[in-house]
Amino acid sequence: xxxxxxxxxxxxxxxxxxxxxxxxxxxxxxxxxxxxxxxxxxxxxxxxxxxxxxxxxxxxxxxxxxxxxxxxxxxxxxxxxxxxxxxxxxxxxxxxxxxxxxxxxxxxxxxxxxxxxxxxxxxxxxxxxxxxxxxxxxxxxxxxxxxxxxxxxxxxxxxxxxxxxxxxxxxxxxxxxxxxxxxxxxxxxxxxxxxxxxxxxxxxxxxxxxxxxxxxxxxxxxx
DNA sequence: ATTAGGATCTTCT
DNA sequence: GAAGATCCTAATG
Numbered sequence: 001x002x003x004x005x006x007x008x009x010x011x012x013x014x015x016x017x018x019x020x021x022x023x024x025x026x027x028x029x030x031x032x033x034x035x036x037x038x039x040x041x042x043x044x045x046x047x048x049x050x051x052x053x054x055x056x057x058x059x060x061x062x063x064x065x066x067x068x069x070x071x072x073x074x075x076x077x078x079x080x081x082x083x084x085x086x087x088x089x090x091x092x093x094x095x096x097x098x099x100x101x102x103x104x105x106x107x108x109x110x111x112x113x114x115x116x117x118x119x120x121x122x123x124x125x126x127x128x129x130x131x132x133x134x135x136x137x138x139x140x141x142x143x144x145x146x147x148x149x150x151x152x153x154x155x156x157x158x159x160x161x162x163x164x165x166x167x168x169x170x171x172x173x174x175x176x177x178x179x180x181x182x183x184x185x186x187x188x189x190x191x192x193x194x195x196x197x198x199x200x201x202x203x204x205x206x207x208x209x210x211x212x213x214x215x216x217x218x219x220x221x222x223x
Numbered sequence: 224a225t226t227a228g229g230a231t232c233t234t235c236t
Numbered sequence: 237g238a239a240g241a242t243c244c245t246a247a248t249g
Contacts, residue, residue, distance in 0.1 A: 049241070058241075060234095068234065085242050086231025092241090105241055124244060136242050180241075206242095 008163035013154055016076035016095050020050035020102040023095045025197045027104055029173050031112070033161040036143035041114030043132050043141065045106060047198040047205045049180050051092070053101035058180060061101035071150045072101040079160065081139070081149040088136035089145045093153070093162070107135050107196070110204040118142075134206040174200040 008031065016023065025048070033042045051059040053072070060082065065073045071080045072094055080092040080103050096102035109132040111118050118131045118141040125131050132138040139145065144160065153162050177194040198205045 051241080060241080063235080066235080082241085083233060084240060086233075086240090088231095088242050090241065107241085134242070140243095 005167050007166045009166050010154065010161060010163055013075070013077050016093065017097055018095060020052050020095055020104055021195065024048040024050040024104050024195070025175050025177075027093070028175060028197060028199050029168065030162060030164045032106075032109065032142060033113075033163065034142035034144065034159065035161075036148075036159045037117060039114050039117035041111065041118050041142050043109035043111045043138070045109050046202045047108035047196070049105040049107050049197070050195040051103050051105060052195075053096060059101070059103075061103075065101070069101065072103050073099055074150075075152075077152060077154045079144075079148050079151040079153065081144060081146060083146060084136075089139045090135040091139050091144050091148070105135060106138055108133050108198070108204050108206045109138050109141075110202065111141060129203050133204050176200045
């Protein structure tokens with residue numbers, strides 16, 4: 001096997017400047033490295049969700065720019081971190097062109113480094129599998145909160161780095177798609193669109209509403 | 224394995 | 237004033 005040959009690099013700004021539906025599956029298999037705190041934590045992104053800016057009724061940006069959504073309207077490659085349910089933080093990567101307000105929600109990951117640190121942050125975790133199994137669990141494991149809202153992933157001194165394996169084969173991952181969580185389609189007709197992406201059969205992918213929503217295999221259409 | 228209810232507070236109507 | 241891009245615990249099959 002090729003133990004050597006992996007080369008993890010941070011992609012350039014232009015890599016983030018594309019449509020959310022295109023970038024969301026590409027983010028699968030890439031890694032996040034957090035140096036927040038004493039011990040670095042690294043994970044492989046296993047589940048993402050696309051939010052297509054101000055034209056997407058499911059997006060926070062749909063009602064226009066507010067204090068909360070300001071970061072989404074800015075430059076791609078920054079972190080949009082929001083607070084929800086009175087206690088949880090969720091992280092997005094801003095994408096598309098400035099002003100578009102598109103972003104990718106990071107829904108789940110597989111911890112590959114700093115498991116001890118992650119577990120310290122998530123005492124309720126029962127196994128390595130569920131450490132970052134869910135958007136709020138993912139941020140908790142990495143130590144991300146409101147402090148990181150607006151953070152530039154491409155800053156030389158960023159405490160949260162995104163890296164891709166430049167030697168990996170394109171299309172080497174089996175990717176599934178399905179409806180977003182609790183978000184109806186852009187037509188407002190209650191139809192669900194497959195704008196969620198995950199690595200097929202990966203055990204760290206978040207689980208909710210068990211058993212009822214079949215996963216679709218076709219990518220969602222833009223409008 | 225699955226479900227129900229509670230926690231907790233910002234954001235925008 | 238209500239809902240929210242969620243998680244945890246406890247109880248039940």
